[in-house]
Amino acid sequence: MRPNHPWQKTMIAFLLLVLASGCASHSPRPETPPSKTGETPEVIIRLIRDPVRTRPQHQMVLLPNAEGRTGRLIVRTSGGTQTMDRPYLATEITSPDAAPSPPAEMSPETVQRIFGAALSALPDSAVHILLYFQGTSSVLIPESTEMIPKIISVIEQRRSSDIGIAGHADRTGSESVNLKLSRERAESVRRLLTDAGIPSEHLDVHFFGDKLPLIPTPNRVSEPRNRRVEVIIR
Template identity: 45%
Template sequence: MKPHGLILLGLTFLLCLAACSRDRCVVVLLPHPDGTTGKLIVSNQGGSQLLQEPNLATGIQSAERAPSSPELMGEEKIQEIFGKALLALPPPPIHFLLYFKTNTTELTDGSRKILSKVLPAIADHESTDVSVVGHTDRVGTRDYNFHLALERALLVQKILLHLGIDPQFIEVTSHGEDNPLIQTEDEVREPRNRRVEVVVR
């Protein structure tokens, strides 16, 4: 049976594909490019099925009949049904984390090396959408940390501009201390929270 229509659902940690014909709809859960797999509940009036392992698939024959028991769909079958749709998907975003020394806008030595990988990623993606988001740990006031995070993000933007990235492609924001990677109490130093996130789409 060949599908008449095709639906693609792409989320940050979830990728699933659905192919539907007049009498059946097939949904398959795919792993994210980073290797993780989300969870998906497929439901209708007749019941529901949980997909939580890569390449698990379920079928729906009618609104009143529950989705079929999940079964593993082989790569060949996935390509047969969804191959063209998969080729049409845009490349996934690439994330870079750049860390800073305490209470400064000075990159750590390791992050200087990582920064050298950003320009090739932008070129490979032919990207016109690069976000640069500054962060801090919770040492200091909220207002101070907002401005420190912004200064860090602006520093990274300046480096990218110096490397030849078009300024209209770069969006700079500051989250200050409000979006930590590692949750801590106030006034606790945490090196992993002193960062700038660069996302190349």
């Protein structure tokens, strides 16, 4: 990572906000694979010697996501390593051979003063809403049926034209049965949204059978939290 511009600090803050929100890593090579349990994987950032800038300075701040959570950020140079695992911890690197400074808390006001322009340019983070289904059917449970007006309201407020619908099943049935059921669930939610006036071309439907459970279980085990559709409003 070798920013050669005056706005390098702003870009670093932008990247770490993305990392804290659980998006794709911008590090050259993550040293841990993505977690299969939903836990945010740690991210390692390396500073490479830049022959043009003899004294680069990078300031990195770990920002929380919308739920107030962060992952873990490891900042490593040839001079040492620092780990940040709490919101608003910050570290600086003054040269490729110098160790990152000990993490220190940066107030939200200071973050806004230094990085406000970059943060205000970020798009709104996606809204994720889970809908759950009855047994081995594509019928929503009553509590999830009541969520449909909220989904419509969020789509309209955000003027979203990019809505993902992802269908899932638990492992009660066979693989082929679960795949078919996850598709039926996704299609049922798609119909609810189009019937409410959401253009079908704004909807992106996928289905995954039992391959992406929220709660891992053995075969033939019923798990209500895996009988779901996730609606992602971007």
